[in-house]
Amino acid sequence: MTDNTQLAAVRARGIVKSFGTGDTQITVLKGIDLDIYLGELLLLVGESGGGKTTLLSAIAGILDINEGSIDVLGVPLSALPANKRTRFRGQTMGFIYQQFNLLPALTAAENVAVPLLIQKVGRAEALRRARVMLNRVGLGDRMDFLPKSLSGGQQQRVAIARALVNEPRLLICDEPTAALDGPNGQKIMELLREVGRSSDRCVIVVTHDSRIFHFGDRMANLTDGRITNIERIQREGSA
Amino acid sequence: MNYVALKMLFGDRAKYLMLLCGLTFCVMLIVQQGSIFWGLMMWSQANISNLNVPIWVTDPGIAQVDEVKPLASTAVDRVRSVDGVEWAVPLYRGVLRARLTNGDYHQITMTGLESATLIGRPAEVLEGRFEDILQPDAVVVDQWAVERMGGPTVVRVGTIFELNDKLARVVAIAKTQKSFTNIPVVYTTYERAIRYVPHERRSLSYVLAKAKDGIPVEDVIHRIRAETGLGAFTEEDFGIKTYMWVLKNTGIGINFGTTILLGFIVGMAIAGQTFYLFTIENLRQFGALKAMGASTFTLARMILLQAFTVGLAGYGVGIGLATVFGYLTASGGQLPFAETWQLLLLVLVALLVICTFSALISIIKLARLEPASVFR
Ligand SMILES: Nc1ncnc2c1ncn2[C@@H]1O[C@H](COP(=O)(O)OP(=O)(O)O)[C@@H](O)[C@H]1O
Ligand SMILES: [Mg+2]
Numbered sequence: 208m209t210d211n212t213q214l215a216a217v218r219a220r221g222i223v224k225s226f227g228t229g230d231t232q233i234t235v236l237k238g239i240d241l242d243i244y245l246g247e248l249l250l251l252v253g254e255s256g257g258g259k260t261t262l263l264s265a266i267a268g269i270l271d272i273n274e275g276s277i278d279v280l281g282v283p284l285s286a287l288p289a290n291k292r293t294r295f296r297g298q299t300m301g302f303i304y305q306q307f308n309l310l311p312a313l314t315a316a317e318n319v320a321v322p323l324l325i326q327k328v329g330r331a332e333a334l335r336r337a338r339v340m341l342n343r344v345g346l347g348d349r350m351d352f353l354p355k356s357l358s359g360g361q362q363q364r365v366a367i368a369r370a371l372v373n374e375p376r377l378l379i380c381d382e383p384t385a386a387l388d389g390p391n392g393q394k395i396m397e398l399l400r401e402v403g404r405s406s407d408r409c410v411i412v413v414t415h416d417s418r419i420f421h422f423g424d425r426m427a428n429l430t431d432g433r434i435t436n437i438e439r440i441q442r443e444g445s446a
Numbered sequence: 447m448n449y450v451a452l453k454m455l456f457g458d459r460a461k462y463l464m465l466l467c468g469l470t471f472c473v474m475l476i477v478q479q480g481s482i483f484w485g486l487m488m489w490s491q492a493n494i495s496n497l498n499v500p501i502w503v504t505d506p507g508i509a510q511v512d513e514v515k516p517l518a519s520t521a522v523d524r525v526r527s528v529d530g531v532e533w534a535v536p537l538y539r540g541v542l543r544a545r546l547t548n549g550d551y552h553q554i555t556m557t558g559l560e561s562a563t564l565i566g567r568p569a570e571v572l573e574g575r576f577e578d579i580l581q582p583d584a585v586v587v588d589q590w591a592v593e594r595m596g597g598p599t600v601v602r603v604g605t606i607f608e609l610n611d612k613l614a615r616v617v618a619i620a621k622t623q624k625s626f627t628n629i630p631v632v633y634t635t636y637e638r639a640i641r642y643v644p645h646e647r648r649s650l651s652y653v654l655a656k657a658k659d660g661i662p663v664e665d666v667i668h669r670i671r672a673e674t675g676l677g678a679f680t681e682e683d684f685g686i687k688t689y690m691w692v693l694k695n696t697g698i699g700i701n702f703g704t705t706i707l708l709g710f711i712v713g714m715a716i717a718g719q720t721f722y723l724f725t726i727e728n729l730r731q732f733g734a735l736k737a738m739g740a741s742t743f744t745l746a747r748m749i750l751l752q753a754f755t756v757g758l759a760g761y762g763v764g765i766g767l768a769t770v771f772g773y774l775t776a777s778g779g780q781l782p783f784a785e786t787w788q789l790l791l792l793v794l795v796a797l798l799v800i801c802t803f804s805a806l807i808s809i810i811k812l813a814r815l816e817p818a819s820v821f822r
Contacts, residue, residue: 264818269737290741297739308734308820312457313450324447325740369738381821 215278216377216409217243217266222275224261235261237432239275245376248403248410248422250440253429259413262429263379266411267300268292280376297325301370303380303399307362309354309369315341316350319368326373340368344398360391367398378402378410384419396422447740451748454728455755461724465756466763468720472713473764473793474771479709480789481772483702485782490692491685492625493539493555497566500663502684503534503653503670504677510691511684512627514539516648517676524674525653530666534655535560538639541629544595545608552595554632556609558639566654567620567633574603574618579633585614588622591630609642624782626692714796717760718804721753725808732812733820746809750802757801761794 222239225232235258243249251259264270266277268284277284280299287295301322309318319337324330341350344364354362363383370378380399384392396412396419403410403424412423420426420440427437456462488495493511494502503525505515525534538558543551559566559579567576572589579586592601601607605616614632622631634642640649653676657666663680670678679687693699725732732745769785776783 260818260821264816264821267737267818270816270818293736293739293741296737302737302820304734304821308730310450310454310457310731310734312453317450317453321450321735322738324450325735325738325744330449 214244214246215242216245216280217241217411218278219262219266220276222262222265222277223273224258224265224270225273235432236265236272239429239432239434241427241434243377243409243411245409246404246406247424248400248412250420250423250426251411251413251429252415252420252426255415257429258432259429260381263381263411263413267302267379268296297322298373299376301373301375301378303363303366303370303378303383305382305385307354307359307366307386309362309365311354314351314353315346315357315365315368318354318365319372322369322373337368337372340372341365343371344368358391359387360394363387363391363395364398367395371402376408378408380410380412382413382415384414384416389418392416392419447744447748448751450735451751452755454731454748455752461727462756465720465724466760469717469756469760469797470764470767472717473761473797474768475709475713476706476793476796477765477768477785477789478771479702479706480793481768481783481785482781483706484786484789485776485784486626486698486702487689487692488784489624489626489782490689492623493631494681494685494688496568496622496625496631497537497654498569498681499566499654500657500681501655501667501670502679502681503655503674504679504684506671506675506677508677508687510688512688514651516646517650517653518648519650521650521653521674521676525655525670525676528666528670528673530658530661530669532656532658533563533565534653535563535565536636536650537566537652537654538636538643538649539651540639540643542609542632542642544614544630544632546595546600547607548596548600550596552630554591554609554630556639556642557631557633558636559633561635561637564635568622570621572619572621574616576618576620576633578617579635581615581617583613583615584617584634585609586618586620586633587616588620588631588633590622590624590628591632592619594628594630610644612642614642710796714800717757717797718800721756721801722804722808724756725749725752725805726811729812729815730820733815736812736815737818737820742809742813745812746805749805749808749812753801753805754798757797761797765790765793 219239219241222236224236225234227233239262253259265272282295284292316334316337319340320333323333323336338350341347344367346361346364349357349361384395387395399410399412400422402408423440425437425439428435505517508515522534522536525531540556542554542556544554545551561580576586578584587601592598595601601616603616603618607614657663667678667680670676735745772783772785775781
């Protein structure tokens with residue numbers, strides 16, 4: 208990986224974010240500079256309550272920041288009006304949450320189709336593409352199951368299929384393995400690493416699960432509102 | 447996304463049924479109360495509608511049909527001489543006591559119809575022939591008289607009772623709309639009616655009239671008023687005047703009005719609240735959709751679709767149940783029940799307004815929702 212800015216999918220500069228006002232005001236992010244490159248899987252670690260989720264939300268453009276600038280794929284988020292930002296997010300980003308956030312009333316395939324439906328793809332076509340994606344994450348035999356009849360690991364795989372169905376360039380994951388046991392967490396990370404390897408995509412994963420650290424290309428440490436250090440992770444056979 | 451919205455709505459069957467039950471209950475409550483109220487109003491003017499004549503001529507100071515203010519006997523001829531009047535006939539109406547052979551006394555409304563035409567006679571006769579009313583001492587009673595005075599074993603065709611010590615013989619039983627006071631009606635001829643009642647200076651209660659074909663009723667009514675100085679009303683207006691009087695002067699207006707209004711407000715509040723809670727519980731799901739790029743407009747459309755779908759379903763079921771209830775209770779004539787399309791339309795509009803309103807509140811909440819909250 209180079210620090211050629213041409214390849215930076217996310218370019219964050221001097222991000223400051225506080226919550227509350229007056230005496231109760233807390234500044235969670237105190238000036239964050241961070242680049243995330245295409246083709247990498249970046250781990251974001253740090254103590255609980257340190258502001259990792261806040262930073263993710265800012266990068267996703269779903270939380271307004273007080274200071275600083277964020278460019279995603281060369282587009283300055285702050286320059287986009289809210290509705291354009293929402294559409295931009297739908298087209299370029301995929302999300303994976305700790306709590307999966309699947310719609311309980313929809314089958315696995317329908318859940319995966321939702322981002323396409325939002326982009327106004329026809330239902331039949333959306334479902335077809337959703338099925339392809341579910342096959343890719345190894346859930347070909349669970350297409351028509353409701354989330355409640357899937358295991359946690361399977362639900363998270365549905366969520367990954369959903370996050371990928373739009374072919375997003377930026378995949379944002381907040382503690383994707385926290386609700387899963389060890390082996391399931393490993394499987395999920397293998398899937399995510401595969402996504403990160405593709406040269407026109409990048410994956411950012413917030414975690415404090417040391418068992419999955421080796422899946423990352425780089426690891427950024429968020430402490431006391433600042434990124435204290437970014438280290439390259441050595442692992443065998445990495446790209 | 448409409449598909450997703452409907453799946454969200456129907457997917458959680460328990461929640462959907464709760465929601466549907468809430469809305470159904472409200473619609474049923476309002477329609478049922480409203481129909482009973484309207485039924486009562488219909489009953490209050492039964493003594494007008496049962497006669498089915500187009501024009502009622504009254505004392506100018508008349509308040510309502512059951513509070514008779516007698517007219518001078520010349521009134522009939524004066525009305526007949528008004529231009530545009532096709533016919534005008536006298537009507538006697540007064541409350542009397544009937545004494546049965548078993549010794550029971552009952553209050554009855556004596557209705558005396560002009561013998562030549564029998565104008566004002568009930569349309570339907572259940573037993574006997576109405577025309578036999580022309581026989582000596584003959585009277586016709588309505589089915590409520592049978593019911594109130596002891597049932598078909600006590601009052602039937604051929605029964606004899608006394609009205610002010612004068613004989614009356616039942617020759618037929620007529621079918622009428624139950625009246626508000628539920629005082630049995632006894633029909634006889636006008637001429638005989640005034641022989642039954644104790645001597646009064648004036649015995650003409652009303653003049654019933656009809657406008658000539660092709661002449662607007664309103665014109666004729668104005669002319670009757672102007673030329674005779676009497677009161678004149680269409681059947682409908684006299685009915686309205688009567689139930690407005692009932693509303694104002696009995697507790698019914700206040701009591702029933704309050705009940706209905708409360709039922710309406712409470713019902714609608716429950717409906718709105720139920721739906722609002724439904725969306726609030728789904729807020730996280732909507733937040734996830736928002737994070738995935740669904741615009742607030744799209745989400746608003748989804749919520750409105752859900753609101754209208756469940757609203758219309760609740761409306762349909764609620765009206766169905768209210769109608770069944772009305773059919774079961776009103777078929778015996780024990781409870782007034784008049785389900786009018788105006789009421790159904792009003793409830794529909796109110797329900798859609800309240801659904802839209804609670805959907806809007808949810809939408810505002812959703813618009814303010816930080817999609818970032820789905821990370822938590
Ligand atoms: N919407 C909010 N309003 C107020 N405080 C918030 C909000 N979101 C986050 N915080 C606060 O910001 C801090 C960082 O939170 P978060 O980004 O969730 O941390 P992490 O994901 O690293 O555990 C916490 O102290 C949290 O209480
Ligand atoms: Mg967090």
